[in-house]
Amino acid sequence: MRCGTLLAQGVRLGPDGALVFSVTGLVLAVPAALLPFVSAGKLGAERISLLFTGVTSLWETGMRALAVLVFLGGWLLPVLLLAALALLHASTRLGWRQFDFRTVRRAVRVLEHWAIPEVQVLAVLVALMKLGSVVVVTVGSGFWFYCAMVLSLLIAQRSFEFESADRSLSTGGSDAGFPP
């Protein structure tokens, strides 16, 4: 609360919990990218899709900018965000006061706007329901790893927002970008 206004609300994990979720998310990103995401079958023909199958298909059809956008927003930037959050939480936990992490903090603020894996999860769910009447679809383990990665990211991110709000109050608002 500040000036009668709620600045942040959520689960306060502390640096240990936040670090655990950041690292967990990073680990989960690997099987999410490598294991079968969804398989679809129609009249005996079966097709197994990985996380990046859509990206490669877009690339092959000549929509390269779109392929890059989907790859960045759906996987690479979330992974970079998790890595940045892990670094920040580790620095808090291990007391690395000799390093200046302002650049990493700024990077997190930028990445938060472009890392949108939760939108990809919703898109896949919409597609699965849409395709359900046309082809036989089976969700693979890669999709569940991806969902777990997204959940880990959201929790780690939420904790970072908390710490940022706390820091903002203690430093007179300069960290949040607003004047005190």
Added chain:
Amino acid sequence: MNLRSARARFKSTSASAALALAAAVMLVPANLLPVLSTASSGRNRSDTIFSGAVELWQQGLWVLAIIVFTASILIPFLKLLGLAWLLFSIRRGVAGNARRLTRVYAALDFIGRWSMLDVFLVAFLTGLVRFGELSTVTPRGGIVAFAAAVVLTVLATRAFDPRALWPAAPLSPA
């Protein structure tokens, strides 16, 4: 308000206005051109964003139709209207509405990302539904225009500095 602060405000609002205008232009082909085409058992069908939502509704998938309509049609337009409102408010003078307008900005900033739903949907369907003669989904030009419009609206929101809504707040140039 000092000169530096006034310049920074002008730079923030004019960049945001330019990006929002570009997004509005891109939304025209995004909504008129087909975003994907489906070839299934010899039948070809092309869908725009709107006809895709209508098809879901006709299939009885009302919740999905509402989700797609909200994310792909309603949110981009609401975002542009909201940004226009903020920019005009600054031009006319915020006069006591700063707190409410800041909440509007926070809401616009949050909802923008969900417009990417259709882009991910088309990417996923393009990768999965490739059964040759039986059934194939192909992306079409409309989705590129739509993705450009969404990216531009996000950039427009990012370019807008909410401190411009608070006349007493000092604003350092970027």
